Amino acid sequence: MMRIPLSVLDLAPVRRGSNASEAFAESIDLSRHVEALGYRRHWFAEHHAMPGIASAAPAVLIARIAAATTTIRVGSGGVMLPNHAPLVIAEQFGTLEALFPGRIDLGIGRAPGTDPLTASALSRDDPTTGDGLPAMLDELYGFFRGQFSDDHPYHTIRAVPALGNEPPIWLLGSSGYSARLAGRRGLPFAFAHHFSQANTLPALDLYRKSFSPSAVLAQPEAMIGAIVIVADTDAEARRIALPGALAFLRVRQGKREPYPTIEEAEAYPWAPEERAFVENWFAQNIVGGPASVREQLDKLLEATRADELMVLCAVPDAEARNRSYTLLRELHG
Numbered sequence: 242m243m244r245i246p247l248s249v250l251d252l253a254p255v256r257r258g259s260n261a262s263e264a265f266a267e268s269i270d271l272s273r274h275v276e277a278l279g280y281r282r283h284w285f286a287e288h289h290a291m292p293g294i295a296s297a298a299p300a301v302l303i304a305r306i307a308a309a310t311t312t313i314r315v316g317s318g319g320v321m322l323p324n325h326a327p328l329v330i331a332e333q334f335g336t337l338e339a340l341f342p343g344r345i346d347l348g349i350g351r352a353p354g355t356d357p358l359t360a361s362a363l364s365r366d367d368p369t370t371g372d373g374l375p376a377m378l379d380e381l382y383g384f385f386r387g388q389f390s391d392d393h394p395y396h397t398i399r400a401v402p403a404l405g406n407e408p409p410i411w412l413l414g415s416s417g418y419s420a421r422l423a424g425r426r427g428l429p430f431a432f433a434h435h436f437s438q439a440n441t442l443p444a445l446d447l448y449r450k451s452f453s454p455s456a457v458l459a460q461p462e463a464m465i466g467a468i469v470i471v472a473d474t475d476a477e478a479r480r481i482a483l484p485g486a487l488a489f490l491r492v493r494q495g496k497r498e499p500y501p502t503i504e505e506a507e508a509y510p511w512a513p514e515e516r517a518f519v520e521n522w523f524a525q526n527i528v529g530g531p532a533s534v535r536e537q538l539d540k541l542l543e544a545t546r547a548d549e550l551m552v553l554c555a556v557p558d559a560e561a562r563n564r565s566y567t568l569l570r571e572l573h574g
Contacts, residue, residue, distance in 0.1 A: 244574055245542065248282035249275050249566065250318050250435075250466050250553040253295035253302065256484075257499040261295040265305070267559040272306045274563050276313040278570040283310075284318030284348060284551065293488055293500045293557075300333040307341040316346025318431065318466070318551065319413040322377050323351060328400060331384035335403030345408040348431060349378065351419060375422060381410070409457075411464070416440055420448040427455025429462040434545070435553050438525050441465065445545055464549040467541065468526040470556055471568040475529045481565075482528045483507065485555030486519045493518070500557035526555075531572045538573075 251271065253264040272283045283306060285299040296302060299317040307315040320330055330347070337345045351374045383389045384400035385407035412423035412430050415437035423430035430448045434441045445463055452461045470485075472478035483506040491498055501509070511519070527537045542550065552569065556562040 245547060246281040246549045247279075247570065247573060248284065248314075248464070248549060248551040249280055250551045251283060251285050251296065252288065252553070252555075253285065254500045254555075254557045255293050255295050256557040257502055257505060259499070264295045265302070267562075268302070269306060269309045270559065271563060271566070272310050272313060272315070275566050275570075276310050278567060280313060280566070280570070281549065282314040282316060282346060282551070284316045284346065286318050287321050287324070287350070290497065291492075292497055300337065303337055303345065304340065307337070307344055312344075314344050314346055315341070316408070316411075317348045319348030319350040319411070321350045321352060322374060322381070327377050327381040328384055328395075328398070328403075331381055331400050331403035334408055335385065335400065335406040338406040338408045339402045346411060347408045348411040348413050349381075350413040352415075374419075378412075378422075378426070382407075414444065417444050417447045420444040421451045424448045424451025424461070425453055427453050427458050429458060429464065431464040431466060431551065434465045434541075435468045435526065441545060445547075462548050463545070464551055465541075465545055465547045466551040466553060468528075468555050469534065469538070469550075469552045469565075469569060470526070470528045470554055471531060471534045471565045471572070472561070473530060473568075475533050478529045478534075478565075479523065480507070481556050481558060481561040482523070482526075483519075484557050486522045488555070488557075489522055490515055490518050503558060531568055534569070535572050 251268055253268050255261060255264045275283060285296045285302045287296065287299050288294040289297050299320055303315045303317065322330065334345060334347045383395065384403050387404050389396035410428060412419045412428050413433065414420055415433040420430060424447065432441055432444050448463060449461045470478050470482045472481055481503060484501045484503055487506045487509060488500050527534055529537065554562045554565045556565060
């Protein structure tokens, strides 16, 4: 298996019968756990109005997790830039970088991370097209670096404490749009393989072909995010992964609920088309015992030539989730 850095993508999942406070406590425990195992990063994804996902405010979670750990990098995977004014993001992440120098990452996405109505409540502008992302990115860098042109309307603004406290900025994407933009800007790129498998190889190829060296990077740096769930056996891995599969199904059905428990998922009365959806979910993601996961990861990493693997373990049971990250670390070497 290719030996590349491993990182963690976290949604702070909320199980049925649990609450956000418990989910956050489990994320803190997870971060300490993977830090001890040698994982490189712990990122939080921005989602809104989803009862099963508590990571609506990544900057707040990042501050708490960074304070609870000492070496692991903590960041956003990502902050959805169209939902926020660039000055606000610059101030928030400049604050985080000043508090935890050298440990903060700012992953930027362009999707709203929610439904259109909630997106409209987050931003009065249309966040769905992404057409304004390059300009917003320029504005974000302008606040971090104080490099607006003299004729820019914001050139007199001093963004405190953003100025001089710029964390590494990653572009996130699930299509060719962000891949091309990241390449042209010479930025690191993280691709969401976990929900856009068909676009993974074309997007990574586009990123590498579009890449222009910058002050940030001399050569392309590509990360992929993937669902990886490991247990002692293939059967046990499917069992602990089943609630995550059911949660994905419910989202597709327009049902917003907390994550089901393992027992709830096992007792669910699957309709034939639902069973087919779940089997396809298992086929697209990496779920199994150590030997099976090693084989699947070998194929994925060889095909993508990724420089880093960010793992989403879509398991709401905290103990099983921690165990999965342990087994992955062991088989990865």
